[in-house]
Amino acid sequence: MANVQAPCRDIAIRMLASVRQGKRQAACDLAGEITGCETADLHSLALAGRILELAGAGNGESEWLYRRMAAAAPELIYPRYRLCELLLKCGQTFEAAELATRLVAQAPDNARIQDLEKRVTAFAAGSGFDLWRRWCAGSGSSREGGGIANSAMAVVVIGFRAQPSLVHAVASLLEQEEPAEIVVVNSGGGDPATLLAPFAARIRLIDVQAPLYAGAARNIGIDASRAPHIAFLAGDCRARPGWIRTRLAAHERGARAVASAIVPSDHDKDLALAAHLCLFGARSPETPPTQALRYGASYDRQVFAEFGYFNPTLRISEDTDLARRLGRQVHPAWVPQVQTEHGSPQGRLRFWREMFGRGRRAARYQPAREPQSSARAAVVRELLAAARQRTATVLRIADEFLKLEPTRQAAIRKLVGPASLAYGAGNYIGLVSLHRARRFHQESRRSRSRGAIQPALRKAEKALRADPANLAVRLELIDLLRASGGGDHCAKADTHLDIAMWQSAFHDERLAGMADWLLERKMTERAWRLGEIATFSLPSAILVHERLARAAETIGDPVAFELAAFDALARDPAAAPIGPRLDALYETSSRALA
Incomplete structure (x- = not known):
């Protein structure tokens, strides 16, 4: 089978290279080579269809490839899953509903298929499902x-x-x-x-x-x-x-x-x-x-x-x-x-207050510092120097780019100087807050290691209030809430878990780490949903799909494996060792294509 697939797999790899170089027409032309190839196999057709979707070549070409694959192997999940997604996008709700019903009957426990069926049912019933609702x-x-x-x-x-x-x-x-x-x-x-x-x-x-x-x-x-x-x-x-x-x-x-x-x-x-x-x-x-x-x-x-x-x-x-x-x-x-x-600020105080807030929020993107008492004076001196530099930069723009008159520059300086100091002060307060979050997080982990769950939980909550963007702190809090038991704690854990999944969804390594975290805790449905989020939050991600494919294979879930493996291969057709595993899965369903 591998020898038959090799020419078409090579074309798929060239397709992906064209997509990454922005050569979408070249990707479409290569897809035509796959569809016209007498030795085109199920695997290559699915890869071509998904890569065409990523290339934005239009739904028609991808739809044709998935239909050809689904007709050849109606027992396979992936081509009908992708076809259902495309039909939903195009408003063909009747056929999409039929496909979704068959997919649920074939794989009733798969979280991604359950989500797809809910979307199709809501759209077909005219109950107002809109794609934008996934963001809120x-x-x-x-x-x-x-x-x-x-x-x-x-x-x-x-x-x-x-x-x-x-x-x-x-x-x-x-x-x-x-x-x-x-x-x-x-x-x-x-x-x-x-x-x-x-x-x-x-x-x-x-x-x-x-x-x-x-x-x-x-x-x-x-x-x-x-x-x-x-x-x-x-x-x-x-x-x-x-x-x-x-x-x-x-x-x-x-x-x-x-x-x-x-x-x-x-x-x-x-x-x-x-x-x-x-x-x-x-x-x-x-x-x-x-x-x-x-x-x-x-x-x-x-x-x-x-x-x-x-x-x-x-x-x-x-x-x-x-x-x-x-x-x-x-x-x-x-x-x-x-x-x-x-719009202009309504008064000097509002302007300086806004600069303070911007400085505080920007602290997360500053080099790590420890504003402890012994080092506080040095940090303050550094931030004051940064404020002076900020003022100098603003005045240079006013002079060199806007060509302001000296008298106008002098008037601007009187406003910009305090604003730069306000930004620096906010920056320092932000750094203090981040340091406090790290300290609370360390104390929470020490309490947890001693088995003191409730004190650890209180410290973790304080850490998250001080640094709500910290994914590690949020995951620690989720573990503690789950360990505490009770309906309220479980509901809070679910809310935090939703946020954590989105926080990880825009970085390949964080996605993979989040998938590992979920799988270690036997949250397989959440893990499959994370894979679905990744397909649109970070289309180039591959690590998370590889992780999910291996996990699905380990627990013996062929449906989850098929979906995750194709999501990985569509981003890297040479991905190993998923490719050979998927080839083996297809040995029982591969057949000649009309």
């Missing part, structure tokens, strides 16, 4: 106007508690000369429907009651829109004229991501300009391309299919995290003509 827990609603533009650009407007400035953000998009598909995602409460009533016919409004971080709101907008390119606009910003047209022009020239500039809402006011320079100085339109920070990007939709979505658990820097995954493969074009107008 609790209640949420969607309203869609009848006059939404059919555009090449979707814009996701991110609102929080229906702030009044949402009106100006949406209005600035509707005033553009080029129409856009507008999706407003509001979270945390408020009444966005009433606030945006004048625009109701021309927008899609999604209102989630629970507060969301920006990454989750962005992801909801991505899943709730259809346009081939997607941009994002914060609810306290406005899009200046040409914002959509200029972005689209850059995309049409071949840019897969287009970064934008930020301008202050009132350039003539010292406070507005000082805040702009402190927060977004390196994104000013005057910044040279070599020094510009390339944020505020719009993307080719397929970027998210290839590299994954924004991390919904990050309080800040969700766009930096995505940029890390994109690496050199997708480098945003700097197009300073695309300008976003950011």
Whole structure:
């Protein structure tokens, strides 16, 4: 069997290389070679179908490959599972429901198939299932106007508690000369429907009651829109004229991501300009391309299919995290003509308070320090030096890039200096909080080692309050809650486990570690669901799927093995030792293809 498969497997490997190089048409052409190959086997057809999905080559080619494979081997799970997913995306709910019913009958205990069947049933029944709901827990609603533009650009407007400035953000998009598909995602409460009533016919409004971080709101907008390119606009910003047209022009020239500039809402006011320079100085339109920070990007939709979505658990820097995954493969074009107008702070104290908060949140991304009493003075001196450096950088931008007059620079300095100190103070407080979390975590582990579960639990809870982004602390707390027993503790453990799975879902090694953690504790259903999350949170991940395939083989679950093994092989057709194991599984079902 291996000799027959070799030519098609080589083509699949070349397909994947084309995908990684951004050569999607070449991947499609190679898929045609597989479909036309007389020796095409079940294995290669499935690989070609999945790689085509990752390449964004269109659902039709993948659907044809899965249908051919399913017809040849109707007892296999993977081709019908993937076909059901594609049919659901295309709105072919009747056939998808039939497939889901047969899959559940064949594998009633598989968590991934159970989830698929729930989605298909809800969609077929018209009960309002929407793909975007996977990014939020609790209640949420969607309203869609009848006059939404059919555009090449979707814009996701991110609102929080229906702030009044949402009106100006949406209005600035509707005033553009080029129409856009507008999706407003509001979270945390408020009444966005009433606030945006004048625009109701021309927008899609999604209102989630629970507060969301920006990454989750962005992801909801991505899943709730259809346009081939997607941009994002914060609810306290406005899009200046040409914002959509200029972005689209850059995309049409071949840019897969287009970064934008930020301008202050009132350039003539010292406070507005000082805040702009402190927060977004390196994104000013005057910044040279070599020094510009390339944020505020719009993307080719397929970027998210290839590299994954924004991390919904990050309080800040969700766009930096995505940029890390994109690496050199997708480098945003700097197009300073695309300008976003950011609202000005309402008073000096609010400005400095915002800088304090930003500094505190940024502490997680600073080099590790131990702000103990013996070293505290040195840390303070270091942070003061950083504040002076921050002020100098801001003033250099004002002088070299914005060409401000000396008298204006002097006025700006009086505002920027205290702001930099506020940022440094917040940074120091953030470091203290992280140190406290580490200390509580160590104390919790010592108590647990002595068998003192309740004291360990209290320390772990304190550690997590001090550092909620710490995955290791959260997992320790989950173990302690499960060890404590009781309904309330188990419910809390489940809630924390949901968060932990998402916290791990955007890094290959963390995903694999999370899978190991779940499997060690016999949480196999959770492990299979983690594998499903990984297929869209981090499409390039392979370690987690390899782990799950080996675990499924160990416990004798052929369905889970088949799904996980193909998820791994579609990312690396040469993956070993999964390939030979899957070949052996197919020995009993391989047959000639018509």
